[in-house]
Amino acid sequence: MSYTDVEFTYEAGGYADHATPLVRNCWYVAGFSSEISRDIISRRILGVDVALYRTLGGEPVAVRNRCPHRSFPLAKGRLEGDVLVCGYHGMQFDPSGRCVNMPSMPIVPANANVRSFPVAERGPIVWIWMGNPDLADESKIPDTHWLSDPAWKSVCGTFPMNSDYVAMHENLLDQTHFPFLHPGTVGTLEYARSKLKVRREGDVVVIDRSLKDSPPPGIYGIPTNLMHKKVDRLSEARFASPAIHTAFAQIIDHDPAPGRPSVYRFNITHLITPESNGRIHYWWFNSRNFDLDNAETDKFLYEASTKAYLEDVDALESILNVVQTDVEPQFDLNFAPDKPGLMMRKVLYQLAAAESGYQTP
């Protein structure tokens, strides 16, 4: 079921690109928990403008940010208790979206409902389901338990980007760009050349990579204070759903200094919510299981991550600009390291096709 009218003709064996309809039956991030409060905010998600707020009891609520009467953005209204009051004619809606009062009418019209969306809060994230609400199974919310586990410490940030989620996921699964786009922080040339193992598990794509006895990249070597050493590096990159990519890294120091661990773990959480085809919301968390109280480490990881992700933003925005404005068609070349990205694009294509009513393998 699609709420947007994107033309889509399924071709067997196809790959998603920037023009493929967005997958709707998926839990996406609506925002950081801290962004959603008694002050109503609006955010466009999968093309639909959504108003987000909390009830007096603290429950997050998501309703369409458009009064059913004259399309006034409901986020420009106000809250009276748990009731959202439109700022134009004072129509009132309860958290389920039902109209409970229309001041200018003698009755409450039964047809005056605003669509509400299933939401669920998990740690620092509020998730939203924009697709068929009957399929909104909370057990399918991606696991991010490390974000609220006291054994971990996270720094986080968010950017809007003029890109698409296909390119963003492909970028996250593509580890060969690290030493070139992010020199000095994320990647090394040895890492780019190391062989990877990729597998598809249902609609999930997982890359395992290991690089033994090699200097760590700055983003891991500096906070662990291992830049002078050769370490083993194990990593798993996971396209877990259209909404989330996780990267788990272990840096193993076989000869740890006194009082230091031999295994350092980093869990990177990338959260992607399409605003539309061509614009995405992006949230990231960099979590670690060591030096939890070290403010210097927080500062370094925040700044290094921000720098690297801004490099991604710049690259992906440049790519989409070329793809959308250059008139001469191009079919991009693919090489062996692109296999994980192509597998992911196949998954996204099949999910989109199934939602458009096509039978897919």
Add this chain to the structure above:
Amino acid sequence: MAAHNLDVVVAGIRQLTPRIREYLLRSTDGTPLPPYEPGAHIELHTHSATSGPIVRHYSLIGGLGNWDDTPDTYRIAVQREDRQRGSAHIHDTFTVGTRLSVSRPKNHFPLDRRDTKSLLIAGGIGITPILSMLRSLVRRNRNFEMVYAGRSAEDMAYRQDIQRLGGTHVRLHISGPDNAKVLDLRTLLAAQPEGTQVYVCGPAPMIEAVLAAAAELGWDPLRIRHELFTSGPGADDVAFDVELRSSGRRVRVGRGVSILDALTAAGVHVLSDCRRGECGLCPLDVVETDGEIVHRDRYLDDEERASGKTLCICVSRTTGTRLVLDA
């Protein structure tokens, strides 16, 4: 304002009970139809050679068991009412391949997905929106209870599907051929935990009884949601002529059609929106009529109704043969 209607074709017919048939309506070109949620309905537009245009409202059932209908299909169930020509016309003339026009889905009866407990009450053909809610509650593993009332088991559409889906959460209430065994709504409501939200669809007396029982128990009236289908014709409705004073035009209003739909079909376009007697856009001034005005709206106040000078043309009519409107 109403968007354009959708072109559909009857793709399947199934006899559910002696009086109820299920119809599968498919988009004529196989493209997905607009999506909808439990409680939604469509207006079905058809034309009878004897009564003229007919508009009926039918809830969308959504699928069977845990299976959703494909996006190109709407599933409805139509009960034949002997004294109403709309449903009889559908039963008598619709065959596989019949082309129809339906409105985009509208939902005046939405299910609140956050209910701590939902109590579904269905009477007779009122089962159709309740079944779509039951499917949603079961699939989402929510806390619910359901009572489905009918005069006899064989008259109750989808009875077995519902028992299979809802298991022990569903109770059938057989009231008997004279409706003698009344459903004890007060006891049913009194046993509910705080926060139970009630959804009721059925004959008007059943909905009134649920509202009355809730009022007796001191419930917040917002805890009862109901679907009335007020625009459905009454058993005693008659055909009449409408005359428009400004143009002198005369339009026949058949038994099975509203004044609004008859005017629209005749090319007379007047203001309207909700088509259920609530929005207050369609009332026209009455110049004269040779019968009583039957008011079926929720918009006009008692004084306006008693005056006999106005009516909501989407749901209300006259018992006479002629109605002159100031339009």
